[in-house]
Every structure is written in C-alpha cells, then in structure tokens.
Amino acid sequence: MPAKGEIVALLTTLSWSICMFPFTVAARKLGANVLNHLRLLMAVFLLTLILIIGFSFSPSDLFTAAGSRQWLWLGISGITGLTIGDYFAFRSMSLLGPRMSSVFSTMAPMAALFAGMALLDESLNLPGIAGMLITLAGVTWLGFSKNDPAVVHLSAKERWSGLLFAFLSPVCQGAGLAFARYGLEHGDTDAELLPIHAAWMRMCIATASLFLLSFFTGRFRSVYRQLHEKKGAGTGAAFLGTVFGPVAGVSLSMFAIALIPASVAQTIFSLVPVFVTVIAFAFWRERISWTSVIAMLVSVAGVILLVRRNDLGF
Numbered sequence: 001m002p003a004k005g006e007i008v009a010l011l012t013t014l015s016w017s018i019c020m021f022p023f024t025v026a027a028r029k030l031g032a033n034v035l036n037h038l039r040l041l042m043a044v045f046l047l048t049l050i051l052i053i054g055f056s057f058s059p060s061d062l063f064t065a066a067g068s069r070q071w072l073w074l075g076i077s078g079i080t081g082l083t084i085g086d087y088f089a090f091r092s093m094s095l096l097g098p099r100m101s102s103v104f105s106t107m108a109p110m111a112a113l114f115a116g117m118a119l120l121d122e123s124l125n126l127p128g129i130a131g132m133l134i135t136l137a138g139v140t141w142l143g144f145s146k147n148d149p150a151v152v153h154l155s156a157k158e159r160w161s162g163l164l165f166a167f168l169s170p171v172c173q174g175a176g177l178a179f180a181r182y183g184l185e186h187g188d189t190d191a192e193l194l195p196i197h198a199a200w201m202r203m204c205i206a207t208a209s210l211f212l213l214s215f216f217t218g219r220f221r222s223v224y225r226q227l228h229e230k231k232g233a234g235t236g237a238a239f240l241g242t243v244f245g246p247v248a249g250v251s252l253s254m255f256a257i258a259l260i261p262a263s264v265a266q267t268i269f270s271l272v273p274v275f276v277t278v279i280a281f282a283f284w285r286e287r288i289s290w291t292s293v294i295a296m297l298v299s300v301a302g303v304i305l306l307v308r309r310n311d312l313g314f
Contacts, residue, residue: 005259006307009268012252017275019245022237029234032090034226037214038238040082040207043246047200050247055194066201067188074183074198075205081176082206082250083213088169095154095162102273103143104166106136109270111174113263119182122261128309132267135302139270141295142277174266181257195254202254203246267306274299 027035051057057065066074092101109132116122124132154162184198214220256265274296280286305312 003260003307005256005265006268008252008259009256009265010271012249012256012265013269013271013275015244015249015252016269017272017279019241019243019249020272020276021241021279023241023245026234026238026241030230030238031226032094033219034223034230035234035238036086036090037210037223038227038235039242039246040203040210042239042242043203043250044200044207046242046247047196047203047251051197051200055196057197062197062200065191065197066193070183070187070193070198071201071205072183073179073186074201077176077179077183078202078204078206079209080179081173082202082246083209085169085172085176087210088165088172092162092166092169095158096166101162101166101169103140104163105170105173105272106139106270107167108170108174108177109136109263109267111171112177112266113174113261115175115178116181116262119178120185120262122178122263124261124263125309125312127312128264128306131302131304131306131309132263133302134305135267135299136270138295138297138299138302139273141298142273142292145289145291145295174262177253177257177266178262180254181262184254184258195258196251198254199247199251203250264306268303271299271303 023035023039030038048062051062052059089101089105092104113122113124113132180198180202184193184195187193211220214223253265253269256268277286277288277292277296281288
C-alpha cells in the first residue's frame with residue numbers, strides 16, 4: 001500500500017490536472033499575464049478565508065504563527081517556484097505550446113533532488129532513482145507522442161527563447177519545492193507549521209513580488225486595463241482553476257513534502273500530463289493513441305517502483 005505522503009502527492013497531481021482545463025479557458029479569454037496576476041490574488045483571498053474560518057486563525061496569527069526563518073525560506077520558495085518558475089512556464093507555453101513545455105517539466109524532480117540533497121540531506125536508493133527515471137521517461141514519451149503545431153512556425157530566436165524558458169521553469173519549480181520543505185522543517189520554534197498556512201505564506205510572497213515587479217516595470221496598468229476591458233469574461237473559469245490549482249493543489253503539495261522527500265513528490269507531480277490525457281478521454285472522448293497508452297503505463301510503472309522503493313532498497 002502506498003504511504004500517506006504518496007497518496008497526498010497523487011491527490012495533488014489530480015487537483016493540478018483538473019485546474020488545467022478551466023485555466024486553459026481563462027487564459028484564452030484573459031491572456032496569460034492577466035490570469036497569472038488574477039489567480040494569485042484569488043488564491044491569497046481564498047486561503048485567508050479558509051485559515052480564518054476553517055482553522056480559527058486571527059489576522060495576527062497569519063503573520064505571527066510562523067517564525068522569521070520560515071517566512072524567509074517559504075518566501076524564497078514562493079518567489080522561486082510560483083513567481084519566477086510560473087512566469088517561465090507561461091512564456092515557454094506561449095512559444096512552444098503546452099506539450100513541448102510539459103516535456104521539459106520532467107526536469108523538476110531532478111532539481112528538487114539536488115536542492116534537497118544540498119539543503120536537507122535527502123537521498124534516494126537505487127530503486128527510487130530507477131523509478132524516477134522510468135516515470136520521467138514515460139512522461140517525456142507521452143509529450144512527444146503527439147505533434148504540437150505551435151512549434152512549426154517559430155523563428156530560430158523564438159525557438160531558443162522558448163527552450164530556455166522551458167528549461168528554467170522546472171528548475172525553479174523543483175528548487176522552490178525543496179526550499180519550501182526546508183522552511184517547513186526549520187522553524188524558529190517547536191510549533192508545527194500547518195501545510196495550508198505554509199501554502200498561504202508562499203502565495204502571499206509570490207503575489208506581492210509579482211505585483212511589485214509589474215508595478216516597477218510599468219506592466220501593472222496594462223494588466224488592470226485588460227482585466228477591465230474583458231468585463232468579467234473568463235473570471236469564473238479563473239476562479240475554478242484557482243480553487244483546484246493554487247489553493248487545493250499547492251496546499252496538498254505542502255502536505256506531501258512534509259511527509260516524503262521533495263524529489264519523490266515532484267516526480268509524482270510530473271504525472272500531470274498523464275492525468276490530463278485520461279481526464280480528456282473520460283469527459284471529452286479525446287482520442288488516445290496506443291503509443292500514448294504505452295507511455296502512460298511506463299509512467300505508472302515508474303511511480304509504483306518509486307513508491308515501493310524502500311521495500312526494494314539495496
């Protein structure tokens with residue numbers, strides 16, 4: 001039986017996979033830049049309500065329940081993974097398309113592993129490393145199993161820019177997850193930090209840094225103008241995506257990394273393309289090729305090996 005941490009990581013992956021569909025609708029109506037600002041703002045608002053109503057936090061508790069060291073590392077995690085990493089992800093998707101970008105996302109577990117080794121003395125045994133590599137190979141195979149017409153008409157400069165953004169995004173996201181686990185485990189007091197509170201802290205810092213960056217680069221006025229011109233179009237889809245993504249998904253991911261190594265969690269998170277393919281087939285009857293089926297089975301086999309790594313350790 002999978003341990004609790006792996007089950008939570010799978011629920012995280014499911015939540016993030018669901019959010020892809022409303023976010024796709026919202027991005028088409030609002031634009032990626034407006035959506036990036038709006039989803040973070042909505043997430044902070046929703047997480048604040050959940051903590052105050054559901055967990056009896058006072059407004060002051062939101063800021064004082066965690067120590068300065070946790071604020072530092074979770075803040076670094078939020079900026080690295082959510083602000084910078086997601087920015088690179090949106091840029092790469094706009095240039096290369098979602099399928100090619102998702103192939104590069106398989107580098108995130110490696111980044112999480114190396115950052116975890118440096119910060120947390122995390123390690124994987126040989127079956128765990130084999131499971132990670134098999135999973136990433138399956139997801140990569142799935143990404144290449146379907147053609148993406150978005151790449152065909154790119155100039156050489158756009159292609160190389162897209163590849164650079166696609167490379168930097170998972171590195172930032174994987175490292176950001178390891179930074180978050182370090183923040184969870186190295187507080188100033190013995191009091192345990194709730195994963196959902198850690199998610200709120202990451203989201204606050206990420207939102208503040210994104211809005212400050214937009215303000216000082218002169219882009220904030222453009223974001224506000226575009227949102228005003230849309231007259232609410234796409235905001236419902238953005239809200240639904242936020243519930244499953246930055247709220248439920250990020251909160252569950254904090255719970256997962258509190259239980260299992262960041263590299264293991266990030267490997268399971270990389271199954272998002274597999275989950276998205278299955279959901280699209282189940283609800284919209286999108287055709288799945290036999291190559292895609294085999295690639296997904298390889299990915300699942302890798303995760304099973306990763307989950308059972310301690311039973312096979314040598």
